[in-house]
Amino acid sequence: MSLSVSPPPSELYAELFSQVQEAALFADSKTFADADPRRDPAAILADWHRDPPRDPAAMRAFVHANFLLPGPDNAVPLNWQPLTQHISALWPMLTREPQQPPPGSSLLPLPRPHVVPGGRFRELYYWDSYFTMLGLARSGRQDLVEDMVVNFGSLLDRFDRIPNGTRNYYLGRSHPPVFYLIASLSQDQSVDARRRRLRWMMAEHRFWMACAGDLAPGNEAGRVVRLADGALLNRYWDDHTAPRDESWREDIALARETPGRVAAELWRDLRAAAESGWDFSSRWLGDRRSLGTIRTTRLLPVDLNALLYGLEDMVAREADTLGDPQTATLFATYAAARRRAIASHLWNAGSGFYADFDLDVAAPSDQPTAAMVFPLFTGAAEPGRASSTATALAALVGQGGLLTTLDRTGQQWDAPNGWAPLQWIAVKGLENYGEQALADQIALRWLTTVGDHYREAGRLLEKYDVEKGGAGGGGEYASQTGFGWTNGVTLELLARSAMSDPGTDHCSL
Secondary structure: OOOOOOOOHHHHOHHHHHHHHHOOOOOOOHHHHOOEEOOOHHHHHHHHHHOOOOOHHHHHHHHHHHEEOOOOOOOOOOOOOOHHHHHHHHHHHHEEOOOOOOOOOOEOOOOOOEEOOEOOEOOOEHHHHHHHHHHHHHOOOHHHHHHHHHHHHHHHHHHOOOOOEOEHHHOOOOOOOOHHHHHOOOOOOOHHHHHHHHHHHHHHHHHHHOOOOOOOOOEEEOOEEEOOOOOEEEOOOOOOOOOOHHHHHHHHHHHHHOOOOOHHHHHHHHHHHHHHOOOOOHHHEOOOOOHHHEOHHHEEOHHHHHHHHHHHHHHHHHHHHOOOHHHHHHHHHHHHHHHHHHHHHOEEOOOOEEOOEEOOOOEEOOOOEHHHHHHHHHOOOOHHHHHHHHHHHHOOEEOOEEOOEOOOOOOOOOOOEEEHHHHHHHHHHHHHOOOHHHHHHHHHHHHHHHHHHHHHHOOOEOEEEOOOOOEOOOOOOOOOEOOHHHHHHHHHHHHHHOOOOOOOOOOOO
16 A cells, blocks of 8 residues: 555554454444544553453443544434435435544545445445445536545545545455446546546556466466466455454454354455445355355455456546557457456356356356346446346346345345345346346336335335335344435436336325
8 A cells, every 4th residue: 555544443452442342332343443532542542551441331431431432323314305305405414524533543534525325334435436426416416426536536546445435444455346437427528637537447457456467377366366267357355354343243253153264264255245345145155144154255256357347448448538559458458358258257158147256166156146237237248148147137136126146144135135236237237238128127116115115214225125125134234324325326217217206106106
């Protein structure tokens, strides 16, 4: 990284942090990870060591005396109004101005205003923001779109990556690489601005491809894997092998409950799944049921590689337009090679859909997941395979929208949950290849789910149950309200379909 930053709370406060987290003083482990010190961290630690709290009550008193805890979650439902108006009114509630956090804070500063997802997610998040920004543009908030593009560029300039979110405990990992899509939302078409965005896209590519240059066939390093035939593909990863600060107690407990695994490997696989955005899903589980069998780093994900194809293709086209033929040729070569690798290794011929490649069995997974539609979304799919993929995807369509998987594990990225970003990826991907009927079906069912719940509860959610309707469940925390990416995708799908606003009456769409 190009910039020295404060260590994450788990390192800065060491045993103070671990003892507070493992004492379960707060229902959500993220609460203490997000706390700001009221005074110099070294002085806090000195007092802790001089007179350690002897029981939970004393520990709680020490924490409240020395740390400023996050305030109440920020997405308070508004009074009922038509859904599109409600979403427009939410943007100011979810907007944060630039701030300089105190020494010892986990928050990473940003130069411009930005929109947070809502609820416990009180900072800028990477892939969430693309879908949020779709809605900002629809709401006439291009000012915030431009601000957020610059914010992401600033993260690339400072850290050579876009972290999962703007906390120092997220710096070991990124998120699905959608910056090239974020950059495409800018309306600043000056040559200087376009060159700056191109530079940022190339910086993100360098992050994902670090260690690729000297990697021999059959070897892997960090986020890159070169298969035996020379094909180069990517995987999710994390630079660290410790429990996650924001889920410290849960990760420690899981390691204790899984004695057959090396804890550091377990924690890296948990972190890598968090980089994927699908935290957590049967997709990453060795037995497709138990979190202790997670093996994220042993898979070459189809969504990640499809997005990296999109990035490489975008850089090639933009460099060509800006008069840089050398970069254009290089990235066109990267994109063509990745497209061939996706076709060769991320296609399950027997089942007829795109899938993750399992490194341990040297074959694509036979598990159908919503990730299969990403090659259609980015244009990486072979035209002749789109129809077969659409047929397989149809099995994941529930009454209220697209399921993430068919497995029921209690993890939030499994049945019966549906998520706004995957609805948008599916609808656009299917449209790209002429699969309009299925795209329309997914859009209509999702909008009905969102609209029905909004009429009942007056709010939008992070995730939904697309089989029975209402709030989604499972995972490490309760379903959050707000909610950035649901707001954005809802507005885009409404605009796409030219349907009436589902909040204007009591009829289903």
